[in-house]
Amino acid sequence: MALEDIVRNIKAKATQEVKRIKEEADKEGEEIIKKAREEADKVKTRILYQLxxxxxxxxxxxxxxxRSEERKKLLIHKRKLMDEAFRQAKQKLSSLEKAEYLSLIKRSLISNIDSGEEEITVSPRDEEWMEGNFIKD
Incomplete structure (x- = not known):
């Protein structure tokens, strides 16, 4: 074998070895990229789930x-309606004449007697107006 053949043979083997190393490096690079993509997908999935x-x-x-704010608003509105209803009732009751007022109170008291042992509390003005046998009259 001539020197040229030996050099050619060494070059061919070196070229094959370079090609094999390059293919191996490419394969390893692809594997690294594949694993990195898989890990990135896992991280992405985990982050999306957390978000x-x-x-x-x-x-x-x-x-x-x-809902809490709406309930608060509703309660405020209900309170305003109740306050207005009580204000109007107070105004109407205050504008009644004594005889009409006492008649209304008497009917209300009689219609709400259950046992006959009830106790009522009245304002000082009503107590003054309900003199004597108020209920018996």
């Missing part, structure tokens, strides 16, 4: 807060 959970929890808290 969805946080969003759901935030939405749930917002709904609870909004």
């Amino acid at each position: 969805e959970s946080q969003a759901k929890e935030g939405k749930r808290k917002l709904v609870i807060r909004m």
Whole structure:
């Protein structure tokens, strides 16, 4: 074998070895990229799950807060309506003449007697007006 053949043979073997090393490096690189993508997908999935959970929890808290605010507004509105109803009732009762007022009170008291042992509390003005045998009259 001539020197040229030996050099050619060494070059061919070196070329084959370089090609084999390059293919092996490419394969390892692809494997590393594949594993990195898989890990990135796992991280992405975990982050998306956490964000969805946080969003759901935030939405749930917002709904609870909004419902609470609506209940508060409703209670305030009911309180205003009750206050107005009591104000109007007080105004109407105050504008009645004594005889008409006492007749209304008497009917109300009689219609609400259950046992005959009830005890009522009246204002000083009503006590003064209900002199004597108020109920018996």
